[in-house]
Amino acid sequence: MLGIFRKVFEADDLGREIAAVALPALLGLAADPLASLVDTAFIGQIGSVELAAVGVSISVFNLISKIFNIPLLNITTSYVAEDNVAGCGFEEGIPLTEAAGKLSHFIEKPGKSEKRVYPSVSSALFLGSSLGIIEALVLLLGAWPILRIMGILDDSPMRLPAQQYLSIRALGAPAVVVSLATQGVFRGFKDTKTPLYATVTGNIVNVVLDPILMFSFGYGVTGAAVATVVSQYVIAFILLVKLNEVAVLIPPDISRLGLRRFFSSGGLLFTRTIAILLTMTLATSMAAQEGVAPMAAHQICMQIWLAASLLSDSLALAGQAVIADFVARNNGQKVKEATFRVLQLGIVFGLIMGVILGLGGQRFSKLFTSDDLVIQALITIIPFAVLTQPINSMAFVFDGIFYGATDFAFAAYSMIVIGIISSAVLFAAPSFLGLPGVWLGLTVLMSLRMASGILRLGTATGPWQFLANESLEIDNS
Numbered sequence: 001m002l003g004i005f006r007k008v009f010e011a012d013d014l015g016r017e018i019a020a021v022a023l024p025a026l027l028g029l030a031a032d033p034l035a036s037l038v039d040t041a042f043i044g045q046i047g048s049v050e051l052a053a054v055g056v057s058i059s060v061f062n063l064i065s066k067i068f069n070i071p072l073l074n075i076t077t078s079y080v081a082e083d084n085v086a087g088c089g090f091e092e093g094i095p096l097t098e099a100a101g102k103l104s105h106f107i108e109k110p111g112k113s114e115k116r117v118y119p120s121v122s123s124a125l126f127l128g129s130s131l132g133i134i135e136a137l138v139l140l141l142g143a144w145p146i147l148r149i150m151g152i153l154d155d156s157p158m159r160l161p162a163q164q165y166l167s168i169r170a171l172g173a174p175a176v177v178v179s180l181a182t183q184g185v186f187r188g189f190k191d192t193k194t195p196l197y198a199t200v201t202g203n204i205v206n207v208v209l210d211p212i213l214m215f216s217f218g219y220g221v222t223g224a225a226v227a228t229v230v231s232q233y234v235i236a237f238i239l240l241v242k243l244n245e246v247a248v249l250i251p252p253d254i255s256r257l258g259l260r261r262f263f264s265s266g267g268l269l270f271t272r273t274i275a276i277l278l279t280m281t282l283a284t285s286m287a288a289q290e291g292v293a294p295m296a297a298h299q300i301c302m303q304i305w306l307a308a309s310l311l312s313d314s315l316a317l318a319g320q321a322v323i324a325d326f327v328a329r330n331n332g333q334k335v336k337e338a339t340f341r342v343l344q345l346g347i348v349f350g351l352i353m354g355v356i357l358g359l360g361g362q363r364f365s366k367l368f369t370s371d372d373l374v375i376q377a378l379i380t381i382i383p384f385a386v387l388t389q390p391i392n393s394m395a396f397v398f399d400g401i402f403y404g405a406t407d408f409a410f411a412a413y414s415m416i417v418i419g420i421i422s423s424a425v426l427f428a429a430p431s432f433l434g435l436p437g438v439w440l441g442l443t444v445l446m447s448l449r450m451a452s453g454i455l456r457l458g459t460a461t462g463p464w465q466f467l468a469n470e471s472l473e474i475d476n477s
């Protein structure tokens with residue numbers, strides 16, 4: 001047993017490479033919810049109407065990020081890794097060796113500065129700024145109808161603070177999307193430290209500005225929004241300055257960007273995200289139908305579940321960056337090694353998280369509630385959250401593996417099938433089992449995600465054909 005642990009955690013080149021990407025990424029992933037927590041604490045001091053209003057606006061932003069911004073980030077990582085290896089001349093249809101031969105053509109200032117043109121970097125920035133401007137306009141012009149859809153009616157006391165907050169935060173959208181795209185670029189370079197540095201700096205700016213603008217100047221909710229937007233532009237600025245040191249941001253030739261692959265992969269990830277969101281929304285609505293206490297228990301268990309996934313999430317994105325790099329190098333042996341290593345790490349981390357939740361789950365949940373009815377409901381579902389940890393972890397890691405090999409099509413189409421099957425369980429099971437039926441459905445969802453990964457790699461189909469070859473040559477055609 002110990003031998004296996006030692007092997008999985010071995011600090012060989014591969015182990016160190018994965019850790020060097022995963023650790024800063026983990027801190028970066030943890031920084032965002034922490035910053036929101038601080039924000040929430042400040043706004044809570046103004047009053048609960050304001051807190052509720054801001055909560056609604058924030059969930060609008062989170063939804064937009066999930067559907068549009070994060071897919072752009074994830075896609076960018078894979079394509080930048082490709083360009084980085086291919087000597088920055090990679091284009092669709094051009095064999096890697098030939099693309100590498102174009103290196104000289106793409107170096108703007110040869111020599112010390114070594115600033116290079118990466119078509120995917122420019123594409124990501126172009127798409128990020130366009131998307132950000134569109135989001136800002138839609139949120140500014142559509143603040144009213146959007147809030148109404150979110151359930152804030154015209155005569156609600158939340159209406160004014162929610163609209164003020166949403167409209168100001170809308171101005172930050174371009175900075176947010178460009179930052180995320182740039183973060184994807186740095187991940188493609190296997191650098192998660194620079195984004196961490198930018199995020200932490202920005203969050204500190206926010207935390208410092210919050211009390212000054214909200215209380216010293218008395219701007220309240222508006223002050224909170226302004227502080228956040230300022231910090232978002234600080235993050236974008238730092239990231240762009242850092243990126244500008246190594247890459248040409250605006251390409252000499254716009255027509256060579258190769259936006260097509262971004263759009264097709266983006267469409268696939270969009271489909272995939274919608275399939276997941278619909279399934280999760282169904283889970284929430286089935287839980288809500290069980291009553292107030294079960295819904296509260298569901299909400300608490302969900303938060304614990306999400307917090308527990310941070311570790312595997314950072315492992316997934318490290319896996320993506322490292323695998324994308326080896327795929328671009330055509331090194332099937334290394335792709336195979338990295339794939340199995342991140343899967344092993346995923347299982348081990350999942351087991352560790354399961355043990356932590358198993359030992360502390362009850363105690364964690366008491367932090368959120370003292371209501372006996374809620375606690376009773378929680379006791380029936382916490383075991384699902386505990387036992388699924390290794391499964392969740394593998395499911396996340398498989399995402400990283402798929403994205404690393406730009407296997408976006410399989411990630412999308414398999415998710416549609418998985419979403420349909422799990423939704424059927426979510427529909428049917430609660431009528432027999434109550435709230436645990438909802439968690440049975442979620443368990444089916446995560447198990448099928450894991451199974452789809454095993455199936456894809458086990459059958460060596462799509463980009464994984466090389467796994468079946470003796471020579472482990474990747475067929476890049």
Ligand SMILES: *[C@@H]1O[C@H](CO)[C@@H](O)[C@H](O)[C@H]1NC(C)=O
Binds near residue numbers: 074316399
């Ligand atoms: C995609 O990006 C998100 C946001 O940072 C991250 O949580 C997730 O792990 C990434 N997915 C993969 C497979 O790298």
